[in-house]
Amino acid sequence: MVNTTIKTTKSQEVFAAAQNLMPGGVSSPVRAFKSVGGQPIVFDRVKGAYIWDVDGNQYIDYVGTWGPAICGHAHPEVIAALHEALEKGTSFGAPSALENVLAEMVIDAVPSIEMVRFVNSGTEACMGVLRLMRAFTNRDKIIKFEGCYHGHADTFLVKAGSGVATLGLPDSPGVPKAATSTTLTAPFNDLESVKALFEENRDEIAGVILEPVVGNAGFIAPDAGFLEGLRELTHEYGALLVFDEVMTGFRIAYGGAQEKFGVTPDLTTLGKVIGGGLPVGAYGGRRDIMSMVAPAGPVYQAGTLSGNPLAMTAGIKTLELLQKPGTYDYLERITKKLADGLLQIAKETGHAACGGQISAMFGLFFTSGPVHNYEDAKKSDTAKFGRFHRGMLERGVYLAPSQFEAGFTSFAHTEEDIDQTLAVARDVMSSL
């Protein structure tokens, strides 16, 4: 059922009212559809691979609440586990056995993680890891990559992707110069630039942080040897290597990009999937480094709701579901079918495009490419992407509302969902 004339009256009413109540009518910027134009739809409920808006329209969803919904939305086993946990209360603010369970699962899965600290969001995880990498090395500077997003802490708001890229803000007002004066940036996939920064700032760089597979500048894979090269350089210059796997953790592979590419960082941040749709983040890594975190060590970091029993429960159940044999083969198969299909259709309908996927993460840029970094990504025809996005939405397919965001699949997406999505894409691209 290809839906070409959706009615969104209620969405428009709710969103109009929201504009007076919350800045831009949203709780997080990209949701406002600024970069694709048009009105956002307002959600009513989600289930499996689908979402329904307040007007009752159904969409196939490739945002998956920005990554967490890898089992599909509101998986019955996750919901059942949450019901049971709910009866025992919503927050303890004290140790619970559930934290041990999720911590053990994370430590078993992620090669770099020997100890872990739970927090409430990816932003918080990245803030924690930043303080820790500086404390451990006794150095202040860090290297990040253009287009990589590590949450909205001051130090990271330099050439950050995601909503910052979407809104065209090179930086944000309110971030003091002092907060970013220690942030050095390099183009993704460019080892020479990283080496040059290490040379220019000898004994001053605490570490390198990156999205090992970029999702916040659109989908950009690491070139062969890039991650290995960073591992060698950080060793050579006595700095730490930090993988921000908030998006890629348990998505690129069960053990994240570090398992997939066989490169083990010193520290890792997690979020999204490990909360199964509830607010969670985590950072972890080598035992000697993590032992510096309070109260084991002097590096302060705390949280009223950290290790929350509902969030731990949703995370545990989600990881259990991901352990079923064949899950990642299935995710790879359907996502490859989708990404290859979109490229093929773009070619047949005469649009310059490039893109790709790894496991359940994909992207499509309206530029001939290849895209190795954020500069390449910015050559995309964003106006065309906006029309594509709107066309897909009006025909029942919900894509991330920005050229500079990756797409996500889940194991709730069926072959038929992919076929239908590709049929819609052919329709839309034919008239772009």
Ligand SMILES: *Cc1c(COP(=O)(O)O)cnc(C)c1O
């Ligand atoms: C989403 C994301 C963050 C921020 O996580 P929040 O939970 O939104 O604060 C950090 N890093 C990466 C790589 C992300 O994708």
